[in-house]
Amino acid sequence: MILSLDTSSSxxxxxxxxxxxxxxxxxxxxKVGESLPTVxxxxxxxxxxxxxxxxxxxxxxxxxxxxxxxxxxxTICPIKKQDGIFREKLEAELELLSAxxxxxxxxxxxxxxxxxxxxxxxxxxxxxx
Amino acid sequence: MILSLDTSSSxxxxxxxxxxxxxxxxxxxxKVGESLPTVxxxxxxxxxxxxxxxxxxxxxxxxxxxxxxxxxxxTICPIKKQDGIFREKLEAELELLSAxxxxxxxxxxxxxxxxxxxxxxxxxxxxxx
Amino acid sequence: MILSLDTSSSxxxxxxxxxxxxxxxxxxxxKVGESLPTVxxxxxxxxxxxxxxxxxxxxxxxxxxxxxxxxxxxTICPIKKQDGIFREKLEAELELLSAxxxxxxxxxxxxxxxxxxxxxxxxxxxxxx
Amino acid sequence: MILSLDTSSSxxxxxxxxxxxxxxxxxxxxKVGESLPTVxxxxxxxxxxxxxxxxxxxxxxxxxxxxxxxxxxxTICPIKKQDGIFREKLEAELELLSAxxxxxxxxxxxxxxxxxxxxxxxxxxxxxx
DNA sequence: GTGGTCTAGACCACG
DNA sequence: GTGGTCTAGACCACC
Numbered sequence: 001m002i003l004s005l006d007t008s009s010s011x012x013x014x015x016x017x018x019x020x021x022x023x024x025x026x027x028x029x030x031k032v033g034e035s036l037p038t039v040x041x042x043x044x045x046x047x048x049x050x051x052x053x054x055x056x057x058x059x060x061x062x063x064x065x066x067x068x069x070x071x072x073x074x075t076i077c078p079i080k081k082q083d084g085i086f087r088e089k090l091e092a093e094l095e096l097l098s099a100x101x102x103x104x105x106x107x108x109x110x111x112x113x114x115x116x117x118x119x120x121x122x123x124x125x126x127x128x129x
Numbered sequence: 130m131i132l133s134l135d136t137s138s139s140x141x142x143x144x145x146x147x148x149x150x151x152x153x154x155x156x157x158x159x160k161v162g163e164s165l166p167t168v169x170x171x172x173x174x175x176x177x178x179x180x181x182x183x184x185x186x187x188x189x190x191x192x193x194x195x196x197x198x199x200x201x202x203x204t205i206c207p208i209k210k211q212d213g214i215f216r217e218k219l220e221a222e223l224e225l226l227s228a229x230x231x232x233x234x235x236x237x238x239x240x241x242x243x244x245x246x247x248x249x250x251x252x253x254x255x256x257x258x
Numbered sequence: 259m260i261l262s263l264d265t266s267s268s269x270x271x272x273x274x275x276x277x278x279x280x281x282x283x284x285x286x287x288x289k290v291g292e293s294l295p296t297v298x299x300x301x302x303x304x305x306x307x308x309x310x311x312x313x314x315x316x317x318x319x320x321x322x323x324x325x326x327x328x329x330x331x332x333t334i335c336p337i338k339k340q341d342g343i344f345r346e347k348l349e350a351e352l353e354l355l356s357a358x359x360x361x362x363x364x365x366x367x368x369x370x371x372x373x374x375x376x377x378x379x380x381x382x383x384x385x386x387x
Numbered sequence: 388m389i390l391s392l393d394t395s396s397s398x399x400x401x402x403x404x405x406x407x408x409x410x411x412x413x414x415x416x417x418k419v420g421e422s423l424p425t426v427x428x429x430x431x432x433x434x435x436x437x438x439x440x441x442x443x444x445x446x447x448x449x450x451x452x453x454x455x456x457x458x459x460x461x462t463i464c465p466i467k468k469q470d471g472i473f474r475e476k477l478e479a480e481l482e483l484l485s486a487x488x489x490x491x492x493x494x495x496x497x498x499x500x501x502x503x504x505x506x507x508x509x510x511x512x513x514x515x516x
Numbered sequence: 517g518t519g520g521t522c523t524a525g526a527c528c529a530c531g
Numbered sequence: 532g533t534g535g536t537c538t539a540g541a542c543c544a545c546c
Contacts, residue, residue, distance in 0.1 A: 010544080079232055124231055141546090352484065
């Protein structure tokens, strides 16, 4: 899995890392049960500080996407059921994206076609849990 | 149009303002050609610093969503064609949202239904321009 | 409000800080709506790094005990209703404390008297919210 | 007696073990004079390192809850009188729990009822010693 | 002014 | 070996 960081972006590095790992899991590039690199390893690879990676992992853990085991490092969790908070956040973000798309002249059909094609790249794992 | 700001949010106030105005335009609560309040007026109403509102307006202008005229104040622009940069940003954000939804166990059908229902609240104006 | 840190303790400093602030709020030494010192101020007073204090504040924020406002710094929140997770944690900790007290020969009456006298030092604020 | 360990918890395994054994004694599931499994046995059963179990037993011995005899293995001790150190620790922890409960809107009556019901599950042995 | 982020390097606890 | 904590000092974004 390839990480690309933009250190000059206003998006904090630990958020960029978090987003790319989440996307990686979603796309099936990282599988349930699989291990993530150690904090030090990823820090070295990405050329960032260990604390930055650590923060990323803590967030992913809090969100329930990974587990951190003192012995095995970080591993990817099976899917959790969505909760109300996530649903609210998702709706708010989709509303903003819809508005922006609409302001750029995008038609509903085109927007939905895009949503469809992007979601189709996802690779659900254990969704029946 | 009602603004609701959360000063304790990690999202900067000027971004919250920008997002709500964009959503307002998208939903048709603010119509093309209509005037936005003056910087001072909005600052007073929202209880924030004028510099903050000013920053919001500058961003909206840069994004091509409003025009600022010394005499008429800020007015909402007709729709511009989408450009490649917007398309990229939209795809990246949809990809992240899709991944998150997927990790929360949401199925494609449910996701697309949600996208549809949210986009349907938008009120395109001059989309033929 | 006086803070006493034990840097040689196995309890991390940021947890010690968190616990003392929570206790301070509980006892009414810190009142709802009141401001906490700035991150830098508290760091200087306590002789620790700003990031350590920052971590403490982030935890308190996540727990819903304080709000962090870019403009006003950190302020104490009104009481939130207890949730199931807190209840579980409370029961588990009370069970452990009960067992330890029991092993030390403490009778139920003495234990309950102690619980009563300690809780009586608390100073509930806005508990009707 | 059933042990349930969470290897991804931030609470060290040897502390989890210690806490569950203490609770087991308090509840009377483990009786005074009874033998604990050998270090190796428990390590195998719990799927942890023998060093981890060893550390747990050393702590329990230091706390006066068990005796370790080269011939008989580890056995549960009769109750020792509480000392000042324990009293201080107990008060500090109860104060923190009270504050947290108070901040979550719990009333004194409810708190004391909970303390009562939990302590009532304990099964004091030899408390007259 | 504030909080938020990041680094480099250190030390410790855990298993 | 691992992750967790902490420091000193820096820079940036926000208001």
